[in-house]
Amino acid sequence: MMRNKRPLNPEHTQSHLPMGGLIRSRINRLFAILGGLVSAQILILWAAEPLSFFEAVWLTMTTLVTVGYGDYSPVTPVGRISTIVLMFVSAITLLTLIVSDYIEYRFYRRERILTGRWIYKMKDHIVIINTPRSGGEQYFMRFASQIRSVPEYHTVPIMLLTRQFPGGLPAELSDCGVVHFHGAGNDPEALKSVHAGSAKHIIVLAADESDPMSDSLTFDIAHRLAESNLGGRTTVECVGDHNRARFKALGVRTTIRPVRTYPEIMVRSVVAPGS
Numbered sequence: 001m002m003r004n005k006r007p008l009n010p011e012h013t014q015s016h017l018p019m020g021g022l023i024r025s026r027i028n029r030l031f032a033i034l035g036g037l038v039s040a041q042i043l044i045l046w047a048a049e050p051l052s053f054f055e056a057v058w059l060t061m062t063t064l065v066t067v068g069y070g071d072y073s074p075v076t077p078v079g080r081i082s083t084i085v086l087m088f089v090s091a092i093t094l095l096t097l098i099v100s101d102y103i104e105y106r107f108y109r110r111e112r113i114l115t116g117r118w119i120y121k122m123k124d125h126i127v128i129i130n131t132p133r134s135g136g137e138q139y140f141m142r143f144a145s146q147i148r149s150v151p152e153y154h155t156v157p158i159m160l161l162t163r164q165f166p167g168g169l170p171a172e173l174s175d176c177g178v179v180h181f182h183g184a185g186n187d188p189e190a191l192k193s194v195h196a197g198s199a200k201h202i203i204v205l206a207a208d209e210s211d212p213m214s215d216s217l218t219f220d221i222a223h224r225l226a227e228s229n230l231g232g233r234t235t236v237e238c239v240g241d242h243n244r245a246r247f248k249a250l251g252v253r254t255t256i257r258p259v260r261t262y263p264e265i266m267v268r269s270v271v272a273p274g275s
Contacts, residue, residue: 044086045082045083120159124198124200125159125200127159128160130207130218137170160178160179161191162182199230202225212240226250234253235273254273256269
């Protein structure tokens with residue numbers, strides 16, 4: 001006996017889409033409808049009015065954007081009715097909705113960027129996981145300055161994966177071209193959001209440079225990266241020397257001690273490992 005299938009709820013089926021995706025989808029749908037209305041109006045004017053095709057296009061577009069030069073206007077009943085129905089009532093309303101949705105999308109995007117929830121399209125970038133317990137802002141600024149002084153890295157994007165800066169990155173960091181995603185390095189979804197698989201280098205900082213117990217978190221993150229075959233492009237900070245062998249066994253490319261006062265050492269480890 002067949003069981004009755006539960007009907008799908010349209011709202012439920014789209015609930016997995018992010019808000020930005022829903023807004024973009026709605027804008028694309030409105031643009032498609034608007035294009036159909038404009039095309040229909042052009043063809044009607046071209047057929048019913050004493051206008052050339054270009055003049056029909058010109059009249060339709062000036063009507064759509066409410067400029068109204070008055071150099072052309074519909075004179076036949078069919079042309080006037082189609083202008084009222086397709087342009088005044090439908091097309092101009094759709095254009096207003098598109099502008100409104102676009103403004104909403106821009107506000108949504110800005111809020112997501114500030115709170116570290118915007119997913120950037122990145123490739124061949126540097127991902128830095130964790131934030132130093134103290135002086136993180138200065139450390140990142142100096143790191144960005146030093147890494148971009150290397151000729152082949154002067155335009156490399158830098159992505160921070162951290163739970164710090166929930167209210168947005170400091171202006172000084174943003175001005176350096178650094179962006180961030182709010183999350184943890186041992187979260188597979190967060191690693192996916194920062195495109196760790198497409199990164200040129202991955203750096204895992206010690207959560208506490210003075211506590212060997214922080215190596216446990218670093219090892220957990222390194223293990224996640226090794227599972228995705230990313231150990232060969234990963235540099236980690238190891239507080240306890242006795243833990244170095246654990247990272248080597250994972251295939252981590254470079255393991256160094258935390259040196260917060262000299263980000264240059266981390267830069268050298270990334271661009272010239274072994275030096």
